[in-house]
Amino acid sequence: MAELETSKLSEAFSMNGGDGPNSYAKNSTLQRGVVDATKELLSKAIAENLDIETLLSSKTFHIADLGCSVGPNTFFSVENLLEAVEFKYQSQGLNSQILEFQVFFNDHTPNDFNMLFKSLAENRRYYAAGVPGSFYGRLFPNASIQMVHSSYATHWLSRVPKEVADRNTPAWNKGRIYYSNSTDEVVMAYEAQYAEDMEYFLHVRAQEIVHGGLMLLIIIGRPNGTPHSDSRANITFQILGSCLMDLARKGTVSEEKVDSFNVPMYCMSPQEVEAAVERNGCFSIESIENLPAVKPPDNVSKTQLFASHMRAAGEGLVKHHFGEEILDELFDLYQKKLEEQPSAVESGKSISFLVVLKRKA
């Protein structure tokens, strides 16, 4: 037997593990809001698009959550999916007693699967498995998955575009950590990386998902027609970059170190996703819909929320490159900058959208 088509991914990043004050588990309130806001949209998408033939193709309904992190949001999402599938099953007069669920929780190998497993509810009504590895590679056997779900994960690229960190190319990203406020060459390098990653993502998923199976992607991105520099998510990374340059000026880190640091994230628009799906050709686009904006809880300021979330999501990247010592100083400075210029962030444009794809027969 040939070796599996393995992942292209050489660099793996994961959210903060454990359950400490800066952990992703304790700082994913925004995403939890998304889970709740999405519930209705997901239920509708499943009710309208899940075919009976797909439901009946196997006694076990296999769901994969890609980029699951450590919980708890992945568990809430999965419960919502199960409920919607069962509802569809029952609404067709089928006896749900005979339907069993197996859920595959996927994330990069360095993800804290130990914590994920400990957090699994004891009385869950599905069989759980953890699947380590990049979703930019094959994770599952051919035609073995009825439903793929991924929330707030596909904006991570498989890697930083190589030329961006190479001082001998025109795309060298000196003095910045991100593409959105950079030169055309850097922007183009990121766009090309995104296109390649998304092409590969769709290619491997098309092999894994059964005909008629659904892929539900919740993506944070920018509205159609928005320049990269006006995207809110991008602005927050630009600010983090300026904080790092401040630390370089203070001598806390070297400027060279900042030059060689780049965030492997890309803020896509719905149109870009559509184009990629059409190029791939294996999926039909059932719907693309914006999610309702999520309000932060009353007792937390937007700035605090942005800051704590950036730390939970980005700390791993920063630590990996700069070491642990700079974390507190950097993220304190980051929160201060956000507070000084709240309008910079708030004027940025941001959308989260749900893409519903069906694997063509």
Added chain:
Amino acid sequence: MAELETSKLSEAFSMNGGDGPNSYAKNSTLQRGVVDATKELLSKAIAENLDIETLLSSKTFHIADLGCSVGPNTFFSVENLLEAVEFKYQSQGLNSQILEFQVFFNDHTPNDFNMLFKSLAENRRYYAAGVPGSFYGRLFPNASIQMVHSSYATHWLSRVPKEVADRNTPAWNKGRIYYSNSTDEVVMAYEAQYAEDMEYFLHVRAQEIVHGGLMLLIIIGRPNGTPHSDSRANITFQILGSCLMDLARKGTVSEEKVDSFNVPMYCMSPQEVEAAVERNGCFSIESIENLPAVKPPDNVSKTQLFASHMRAAGEGLVKHHFGEEILDELFDLYQKKLEEQPSAVESGKSISFLVVLKRKA
């Protein structure tokens, strides 16, 4: 949908994680010997007993390794199984290109799955998933597994029999940590726990394994007709118990603490397994065969090997009950006792045997 039939298991023990000097990963040489010695037997068992209909029942061949620990032995075993299945496949003139493997690595939830996942070979030719949970409960959907493998794991009971740790019952195991040198009541309590556990183990596996699917169990036990007190594995635990009582006499630990500590392990005989399989009724016994004795490597004494292995396998249990402080003193004393009375251990009777079961149609 009803909740899953959940595990009976309330107490979970796992091997030492990580890859430090006392880790299970670094101290499972004896088991590695077993892996090698077993390879031929497993290949033969698969060649003789794997039905073509089972092979063809699914495009994916699903293997579960129960009690996988953190590697590397589980990876060697899985490679051996894959090779044997592929050989059978090819020998039937089938094109192995279309056969894909998905391997489920199972162990208790506290097992170090992070380390297991990091140790997975990049160029493996199977899809890997981790499944946390006791194998004394349901782990997989109905009829979803073609082959179950478990090596050196089923001798662990789901728990210490309750009455053994209860000073108000005749089965209270005062001054001992194990059953084999204890009163009839304690022995009977362990025997009953084993019978219940094995009954449940077979009951849940019968639901998970496809008709014609194989279960390959490698078990450390005692030869038919051997009293519990003459079993070598049991003797080693008796010695560990006497070390703990020595520490109690020295005042390092309280005697009460020793009284309430018991090892949830049972050394079964092939006849006991046969009887359990027949009671269950869902499996045919294809073969039960003793494994060849494994010689320790030349540069390591038997005593060292026994001592380091006892520490890697038993440290978690001891630490959980007594705390970390006593570990070095206890296991040093243990090795000393083994060296003083090598004949006590060597006169003990021990066998490892392979049980090959087939799920009846």
